[in-house]
Every structure is written in C-alpha cells, then in structure tokens.
Amino acid sequence: MEVKKIEEEINRLKTQLSFLEKSINEIQEKCEHHFKGNQYHEKCMKCNKVNVLYY
Numbered sequence: 936m937e938v939k940k941i942e943e944e945i946n947r948l949k950t951q952l953s954f955l956e957k958s959i960n961e962i963q964e965k966c967e968h969h970f971k972g973n974q975y976h977e978k979c980m981k982c983n984k985v986n987v988l989y990y
C-alpha cells in the first residue's frame with residue numbers, strides 16, 4: 936500500500952471518528968441518565984456516559 940493511499944484512509948477515518956464522537960455527545964446530552972457504579976465512578980446504563988467521582 937502506498938503512503939498516499941494510507942494517508943487518505945487515515946483522513947477518511949478521522950472524519951468518520953469525529954462524526955461518531957459528535958453523535959455520542961449528542962446522545963449523551965439528551966439522555967436522561969441512569970447511573971450505576973461505585974464510589975469512584977458511575978456509568979449511565981443507557982448511554983455509557985462515565986462520571987469520575989473520586990479524584
């Protein structure tokens with residue numbers, strides 16, 4: 936595989952990745968969270984959002 940093709944593929948995947956991350960953020964913003972976890976962190980059962988509680 937030539938470098939140019941690989942770079943094109945990387946850029947394509949980066950674009951897709953940022954789109955997917957944006958989609959997750961949008962879902963998590965709209966979610967009525969249902970958290971489960973322990974004293975260190977909790978995770979929403981619906982959207983997988985994680986809150987760290989212990990620093």
Ligand SMILES: [Zn+2]
Nearest residue numbers: 966968979982
């Ligand atoms: Zn949630």
